[in-house]
Amino acid sequence: MxxxxxxxxxxxxxxxxxxxxxxxxESHTVRFHQLQRGTSDRVRNKRVNERTGEEVPLDEIVKAFDAGDEYVLVEPDELAxxxxxxxxxxxxxxxxxxxxxxxxxxxxxxxxxxxxxxxxxxxxxxxxxxxxxxxxxxxxxxxxxxxxxxxxxxxxxxxxxxxxxxxxxIRDPRAEIDDLPEKTEVTARELKMARQLVDTLRIEWKPEDFHDTYQEQVASLIEAKRTGESVEKAAPPAESTNVVDLMDALRASVDRAKNPSKSGGEKGGDDSAAPPTDIRDAAARRRATGTRNRKAPGKSRGATGRKAGDRKASARGRSLDALTKAELYERATDAGVPGRSSMNREELVAALRGARRHKATS
Structure with a gap:
């Protein structure tokens, strides 16, 4: 108890x-000790007398308020x-x-x-x-x-x-943040598309579906360093969306949310099941190919479906670490991993492992 x-x-x-x-x-943060570099010696904090440099026992410490010209001492019983x-x-x-x-x-x-x-x-x-x-x-x-x-x-x-x-x-946000949009105008078309994206990405609140993937990656880092294995760095963050490409970015985001196993209009390729690293990339590809919301012809869809099926068959039985990002994303889609579209490869691996553990214990 x-x-x-x-x-x-x-x-x-x-x-x-x-x-x-x-x-x-409770917190499940991985906690580290402090060591002096090059040694196995622990570094600890001590309560030390500022004048003499000697350590002071806890029962000899009292609270004091700095009144400027003197210290006002306050005992615990007086506070109570x-x-x-x-x-x-x-x-x-x-x-x-x-x-x-x-x-x-x-x-x-x-x-x-x-x-x-x-x-x-x-x-x-x-x-x-x-x-x-x-x-x-x-x-x-x-x-x-x-x-x-x-x-x-x-x-x-x-x-x-x-x-x-x-x-x-509670801080006043307008006093703390300089660039809050007070009079920024948005078009009805932009607002409609943004609202459509919000509605498309709507999920049920199930807190048990979310896992602290960063702490899992920290644990993986510790294990890799302990066993002498190489450590793969996380992908760099996505670049900011350009205002000029805003509508294309919104449209590409809606398409990707509706069809998470496709990149939004591209034909074939092993990366067709992987989400674009930046929503502007999808918008740029759409402008280059002249495609917007058009669906690929039935023949292409069939070919893409067969390729996706072949990939799933070949990926079955292999460890998560051996899969490509596209294969990991397909598995995350099948497992219903939330937030998968914004994850890098390492985060997808951690999320899938967390989903497996949750399924095993439930």
Missing amino acids: ARPVWSGTVTFGLVSLPVQMFTAT DIAPGRSKTLEISGFVDLKDVEPIFFDKTYYLGPKGKEYAKIYALLEKALAEADRVGIATFVMRNHQYLVAVKAEGGLLTLHTLHWADE
Whole structure:
């Protein structure tokens, strides 16, 4: 069982509910130690007295505020004495519609559980009331010498607590970003095509379908360096879309989204199943061949279909590392890997391996 990171009492009106709070998420980041180059010696951080250079035990360290001409010392007990509710009360000020809390305010998520079976009924009552009303309770509480603004929410039969950013922590985007498009005009034709692309790429939200492919690649890098194998670098990022080619790029993107196993009008070739590295490349090929949304003749489609079938047959049984990018993309298409059209070869390999592991465990 996980250990609670905080325990206290949730109050709403005259009702009190003792709860325990548990971390809801975990990080799977690959963590590295620090070594001195050329050695196997660990490098560690130490708390050192700035004047003497000597290490200081943790119990001899106190908090101090620099007031300019002197330091004001503050003991942990003094901070606890001034904490609202003595750090053990989470008082719900009121309930707001969930849709009114903008996503930018949400920070971290915790699970709330009743602190004992005798509080199960009060817990269930609050959870069901919030679920039916589709509202969240807004509250503040203190944990580890920090006061938090939080939203208490009903999710899947339990109560969750989401820490929120304070209003003055949200930066004004127009003060931070110089080039926001305030008066940029777009044509109705461009907007229609962009909307069509958005609709074509619509997917169902299934978080289990997405995997941290970068961390998988980091693990592969570590294994390759451990065994002395060569490491293949990732492909460079795609270039920005030129405004002149915007309509062609949008049209090529829609065509590719509708027919992910084709490059959008080219005949034959081993790369016909692979996505273009840049949507401008597809647009340029269309202008060069004079093709737009025309479909290839039936004979060409049949020939392309046979070639694709031959490729799939020849690729079957081979390891992912031995396949071409076109073959990897066909497999990703068959497996329904999301975001495959923007992946490079290494990302396709990692995503397919992740899909295999997910299928094996499900």
